[in-house]
Amino acid sequence: MKSRDLAYVALFAAITAVLGLLPAVPVPGIPVPITAQTLGVMLAGSVLGARRGGLALLTFLVVVAAGLPLLSGGRGGLGVFVGPSAGYLYSWPIAAFVIGFLTQLTWRRFNLAWAMVANLVGGVAVIYALGIPFTSIYGDVSLTAAATGSLSFIPGDLVKAGIASVVAVAVHKAYPVIELPRRRPAAG
């Protein structure tokens, strides 16, 4: 990895942290207030691509685990990694990686539609696919029960996927960070 990539990784770890500082926004018609933090997951994947996006979220989790209260609501420390909702946290680096992977896959014809696909698959489906079974095993409850509990978060996640997609497309037009392979032998 080039030094620049390390800086990008740190940048999106920090962006995820800053998004967690924003207060949760109540949205009419949606039962739970929306927190902005998973927007960081989506943006990291769609702006940086698979590898750097995944590492950015991994870095974020390491910083949280090390004891900085950077999760939304000022949470942090090791407790959140052994709590019943820890599966959602663990899913973040994977989600960012998947979003980045899908973004790179569709890079040549990247547009709002593809960005939405990447963010819905990686940023919503992957997160629930890991978070729900974790809660189910951990809390000794059925999958259905664990899934029902998280239903109320879905509308907010859809809104975030939309925002992330619009932002990703605009950022890529102005400042593309993902480079297509080839052209040059990989430096560094």
Next chain:
Amino acid sequence: MREVAHDYGERAVLRDVSLTLAEHRVGVVGANGSGKSTFARLLNGLVVPTSGTVLVDGLDTRTQLREVRRRVGFVFQDPDAQIVHPTVAEDVEFGLTNLGVPPQERARRVEEVLVRYGLAGHRDHPAHLLSGGQKQLLAIAGVLVMGPQRVVFDEPTTLLDLANTRRVARVIDELEHDVVVVTHQLDLLAGFDRVLVFDDGRVAADGTPAETVRWYVDRMS
């Protein structure tokens, strides 16, 4: 520097620049996009030319990058884009760690530059709480602590107010190092030995500050 050209994709930013810089203090001026920033980056290998060769003390920036970087320090326009660590002393120490300097000597050298640049009282402070001028001094300290022989400054005062501009100018004036200063602030170059004017990727004028700065100002007006 011989026959150096550089382009980013389609856009040529430097065309056939051939120069030898031997003077103690060299200034570089030119409009935005004239190629002066790329020129500065060529001098310590941050940018490797698409064609031609850049030699620093006979060392090729392409093949002897590490040694070139060791000799040529680089100070950026925006200190926020240069300060790596969250606290002041840690950041100054960063370059020394990269050089493999042993911890005790690191501590001694960090202390020395912190005192010299009036940052000793801020040793463990978060870098983001420093003023703009202090941040730029921290950036300069972080470069000088590594003991380069030459220092390239890329618009070091563009983001500073008048008082801090003077402070940084004085720091540059007092350096024994050979310096190359890219700037829009022409008065910074008053005592310089040589000034280059860049225009559209070429050296349009080259001479003493008096000659070149007048030429530049005339052309721009």
Next chain:
Amino acid sequence: MTAALYVPGAGPVHRAPAGLKLGLLAALAVGLFVADRLEVVAGALAGVLLIGLGVARLPGRALLAQVRPVWPWLLALLAFHLVFTGWHTGTVVVLRLLALVTAAAVVTATTRVTALVAVVEWLARPLAVFGVRPARIGLVIAMTLRFIPLIAERAQRIREAQAARGADGFRFQALVPLLIQVLRLAHTLGEALDARGADAPAPSPRRAGASAP
């Protein structure tokens, strides 16, 4: 900078090596899942509280603050089990989670951030086989902490600029200029890392040769 959850102290729990504490926490997590008995999980919780409040002398507030976010989950789990499986399973599940989360809170409160980062670097050593340089983990974390206040500050500036032109409140459109601005900043920071020798440990001739035309 956001304050860490570390609570200064000098007792044996504070002095214990961070790696050991993390190892014990992991062992506890596995152990509590194997043991399904009420006495065991209740005993574990009591033990953890004894270590945290008694030996490490942490203020109850510090632990409570970290356990509080888990409350809604615990209540929901308890309710579920009372309805579907009975009070015994419910109590075991809830006490087990409470013990684990409290233990984790004790480790967090008694271990410095730098010590935990050092453990992460140590754990990452085997990854050197894949070309990962563990020392760079510390560097990336340092840059993350450096970036957080910087991004917050730039976000504030963009918000002011937009307010000056009549747009009130935070709009997600502000994210685009913000991201472009901080991406540029990160790009230059990458250059600054190179200029200050961050890539020096790498064999430089091969590197430079690779980026030649």
